[in-house]
Amino acid sequence: MPVRNQRNAEPWTDLDTAVVELYRISRAEEFGVPAHEFAAMLDQVAAKSIPESAKRERQEFFGRLHVEDLALARACAAGNERAWQVFMLRFREKLYDAGRQITRDDATGRELADSLYADLYGTQNREGRRQSKLFSYGGRGSLGGWLRTVLAQEYINRYRKQRRLVSLDRECEEGVQFPAAAVAEITSVDERLEYAVDEGLRSLPAEDRFILASYFLDERTLAEIARALSVHESTISRKLEKLTKSLRKQIVKTLIRMGMSRRQAEEALDTDARDLRLDIRSSLAQDSAKAAFPNREAEAGKGGR
Amino acid sequence: MVQKHAAMKKLVSARLQAQAVGPHPDPEMLAAYGENSLSAHDRHRLLSHLAACADCRDALYLAMPELHTQPVLRPSYKSPRLAVRWATLGASVVILGAVLLTNREMFYQHSPRVQPYADSPPQNVAQLKEPAVDRSADRRAPEVQAAAKVRPPVKHMTAKPQAHMQFDQSDQVRLAAPQAGRDANQMVAARVSSESDAVSQAGQAAKAAPQLDWGLSSNGEVQRSRDFGKTWQIVPVADGSRFRAITSIGIDVWVGGSAGALYHSRDAGQSWTKVSPLSTDDITHIEFSDPQNGLLNTATGGVWSTTDGGRSWRSK
Numbered sequence: 001m002p003v004r005n006q007r008n009a010e011p012w013t014d015l016d017t018a019v020v021e022l023y024r025i026s027r028a029e030e031f032g033v034p035a036h037e038f039a040a041m042l043d044q045v046a047a048k049s050i051p052e053s054a055k056r057e058r059q060e061f062f063g064r065l066h067v068e069d070l071a072l073a074r075a076c077a078a079g080n081e082r083a084w085q086v087f088m089l090r091f092r093e094k095l096y097d098a099g100r101q102i103t104r105d106d107a108t109g110r111e112l113a114d115s116l117y118a119d120l121y122g123t124q125n126r127e128g129r130r131q132s133k134l135f136s137y138g139g140r141g142s143l144g145g146w147l148r149t150v151l152a153q154e155y156i157n158r159y160r161k162q163r164r165l166v167s168l169d170r171e172c173e174e175g176v177q178f179p180a181a182a183v184a185e186i187t188s189v190d191e192r193l194e195y196a197v198d199e200g201l202r203s204l205p206a207e208d209r210f211i212l213a214s215y216f217l218d219e220r221t222l223a224e225i226a227r228a229l230s231v232h233e234s235t236i237s238r239k240l241e242k243l244t245k246s247l248r249k250q251i252v253k254t255l256i257r258m259g260m261s262r263r264q265a266e267e268a269l270d271t272d273a274r275d276l277r278l279d280i281r282s283s284l285a286q287d288s289a290k291a292a293f294p295n296r297e298a299e300a301g302k303g304g305r
Numbered sequence: 306m307v308q309k310h311a312a313m314k315k316l317v318s319a320r321l322q323a324q325a326v327g328p329h330p331d332p333e334m335l336a337a338y339g340e341n342s343l344s345a346h347d348r349h350r351l352l353s354h355l356a357a358c359a360d361c362r363d364a365l366y367l368a369m370p371e372l373h374t375q376p377v378l379r380p381s382y383k384s385p386r387l388a389v390r391w392a393t394l395g396a397s398v399v400i401l402g403a404v405l406l407t408n409r410e411m412f413y414q415h416s417p418r419v420q421p422y423a424d425s426p427p428q429n430v431a432q433l434k435e436p437a438v439d440r441s442a443d444r445r446a447p448e449v450q451a452a453a454k455v456r457p458p459v460k461h462m463t464a465k466p467q468a469h470m471q472f473d474q475s476d477q478v479r480l481a482a483p484q485a486g487r488d489a490n491q492m493v494a495a496r497v498s499s500e501s502d503a504v505s506q507a508g509q510a511a512k513a514a515p516q517l518d519w520g521l522s523s524n525g526e527v528q529r530s531r532d533f534g535k536t537w538q539i540v541p542v543a544d545g546s547r548f549r550a551i552t553s554i555g556i557d558v559w560v561g562g563s564a565g566a567l568y569h570s571r572d573a574g575q576s577w578t579k580v581s582p583l584s585t586d587d588i589t590h591i592e593f594s595d596p597q598n599g600l601l602n603t604a605t606g607g608v609w610s611t612t613d614g615g616r617s618w619r620s621k
Contacts, residue, residue, distance in 0.1 A: 064342060064547070066587075094606045102367050140343070141336030142587050144605030145368070149332040149339070152367035156360055197320045206349055209356035213321050216314040218362055227369060227590065230341055230521060230550065235534075244313040251316075269316070 018059055026067035031075030031083040041074055042067075045138040070139030077122065077132035091147060098148045102155050112158075116151055193268055196254035200247050208243055215240060321356070330354055335365050340589050340604055341521055341549040370590065370602040397516075517573055519553045527551060527560050529574055540574045550601065552591045559615070561588025561601055569615055583609050583618050 019039050023029070028038045045065065046058050053061065075083035095116065099109030122132030137146050201209060207229065214220040214228070222240075226233040248269070255265035330351055337343050338351050355362050518530040520537065525547030528537040542548070548562035556573040565582040586603035593599035600610040600621075608621040 090605070097606055101370075136331065136333070138331075138333050140333050141338075141340050142604035144586065144603075145336035145340050145589070146333050148370070148606070149336040149364060149368040152364045153332055155367065156363050194320065197317060201317065201320055206352035206356055209321070210352045210362075212317055213356050213359075214362060214366075216318050217321055217359065218366070220366065224366060224369075228339075228365060232518075232552070235518070247317065248313065 018062065022062060022065075022067045026071035028067075028071035028075070031071060031080045031086075033071055033075055033078075033080075038071065041070065045070070045140075049138060049140065065139040066142050067139060069143035070137065073134040073137040073139075073143055076120070077134040079130065091144065094144060095147055095151065098151055102148075102152055112151060112155055116147070116154060190268055192255060192258050192260070193251070196251045196258070199254055200250045203250065204243070204247070208239070211236065211239060212243065327354060327357075329358065329361055332364075335361065335368065339365065339369060340587055341525065342547070370604075370606050370608070517553070519551050519558060519574075521548050521551055521560075525549060525562055527574070542568050542577050543579065550588050550591045552593055552599075554593045554596055557593070557596050557614075559591045559593065559599070559601075561591050563587050565603070567601070580615060580618075583620075 019042065020035070022042070023035050023038045026038065029035075033041075042062055042065070046053065046061055050057060050061055072083055072086060076087050095113045096110055099111075099113035099116075100106055101109070103109040103112055116133075119133040122130035122134075133150065137143060141149075201212075204212075211225055211229070214225045215222075220228075222233045222236045226236045229236070251269060252262065252265045255268060256262055260268065334343065334347065334351055338348065343351065355365060516531070516533075518534050520528045520530070520534075522528050522537075522539065527540045527542050527548055529540045530537045542560060543566065546562050546566040546568075548560045548566070550561045552559050556571065558570040558574050559567070561567045565584045565586060565588060567580040567583065567588060568577045569580055570577045583601075584603055584607055586605045586607055588601050589604050590602040591599065592601070597614045598610075598612050599615065600608060601618075602608055609618045610621055611618045
């Protein structure tokens with residue numbers, strides 16, 4: 001079975017056996033997906049995820065894919081009945097459970113899951129073709145995990161829309177699900193201090209910034225952060241302690257470099273720490289200047305997530 | 306802790322929110338991240354985005370399978386956790402001290418000490434034709450005796466510094482100029498003879514002071530750190546398995562990953578036992594409240610629990 005790289009039109013001679021093996025593992029044949037379509041599917045996923053990759057890198061990438069889930073999702077998206085039977089059997093109850101867990105409410109959770117089913121089945125017609133959300137699944141994570149994430153994103157989008165319509169008083173009466181910290185205006189802050197904090201944050205590894213944001217902004221528990229980073233709770237506790245100390249040191253150092261004495265720097269830091277006010281709600285409108293995921297830029301421009 | 310960090314919270318929160326966000330990642334990337342199946346590069350990119358994007362962080366946390374809390378089968382009183390930790394640490398120091406004192410004599414004889422927890426024996430062991438290193442404790446005594454024969458006590462004779470003493474069958478002592486190569490070999494020999502002690506001590510130390518950090522590499526390999534996360538070593542568990550969840554409690558370590566692969570080590574990662582697959586779904590989280598009671602989550606939301614240290618598992 002010669003499989004060709006569509007971009008370079010070079011035969012993947014040594015990949016043939018690997019693709020055939022993946023085709024066998026994926027059970028795509030059961031859902032009526034021919035081998036050449038399966039190979040094209042892999043090529044498409046690789047082109048999207050690792051566009052400028054060497055052959056060896058692609059092989060490793062294919063080895064990590066959840067090919068069984070990928071074949072099932074694509075067969076469902078193509079409208080294969082047998083695939084849908086398997087899908088419903090595997091994920092129906094799990095989706096309802098996930099909906100309940102995310103919304104903390106039985107009826108809302110069920111409604112959320114049902115609305116996702118409609119998107120998965122593909123009710124929107126574009127150029128005579130059914131557009132199923134399952135087409136966007138590429139097998140890098142499990143299909144179950146992907147479904148849960150899509151459900152969570154859908155819930156956040158809905159919640160955000162609803163919040164624009166619900167008055168603050170009513171929200172308080174009903175209980176706020178995403179509690180924000182103190183709401184007040186941002187008072188004047190020494191620009192040098194802002195610069196020093198920005199520089200300190202920029203110098204931190206992404207994981208450390210994630211920990212700070214989760215703990216300080218989202219008020220997540222140590223256990224939740226630990227789970228998100230697959231480490232032990234005590235590791236996060238230690239890391240937070242270390243992070244806050246080193247960040248403070250670095251801010252003071254930067255302020256001294258900018259002409260303050262140590263005492264002035266310490267004072268500025270403490271004064272502004274007392275005076276600084278937060279306005280988390282207004283900051284939810286986020287700037288999208290930096291392109292961390294360039295292939296998503298177009299979608300972001302359309303307003304889709 | 307919240308109060309302790311209050312000042313820093315106020316200081317950094319506003320600046321954290323002011324970070325540029327950029328386009329949002331695919332749900333697939335978030336899902337793959339939650340299952341520890343992203344490459345190091347993609348993980349870094351995603352974490353950079355997550356650090357700045359509250360919505361995506363919410364999605365990540367909401368999408369994590371729910372943790373089922375395990376009923377704690379303990380007496381009703383609450384033990385002070387910190388005190389237990391300190392007590393464990395103190396006990397560990399005492400035991401280590403006792404081990405070192407017991408082996409003090411040997412310690413001085415074999416001054417070029419092999420570092421504890423040697424993962425692999427030195428390559429030139431075979432060249433010296435020394436007996437193969439056996440990690441069982443019962444081989445230790447003969448080797449110690451052999452080492453003692455090689456180097457008799459120094460107090461019965463005097464020799465110039467730098468002179469090299471050689472012993473033969475007739476109890477004659479010959480002095481020879483030191484030879485760098487041979488000295489190096491003797492150093493290795495000392496290492497070899499003390500290897501088994503080091504390994505057995507490592508076993509004792511692991512039991513007494515489990516100060517190991519465990520983690521997973523971006524390729525899903527098990528890693529262990531003995532210096533509080535400064536350096537990490539790959540610990541071989543099983544070929545072909547890609548792990549996504551790890552937990553340790555004392556010297557018990559559990560790892561789980563792709564296609565329901567689940568392994569357990571009762572000796573701080575020196576040997577591993579495969580647990581029969583509970584499910585073919587990927588294991589994404591494992592947690593033990595004590596060596597007997599634990600649970601694991603699968604990528605599809607399945608939850609399995611054990612109350613007998615992993616001998617049997619029940620689906621919830």
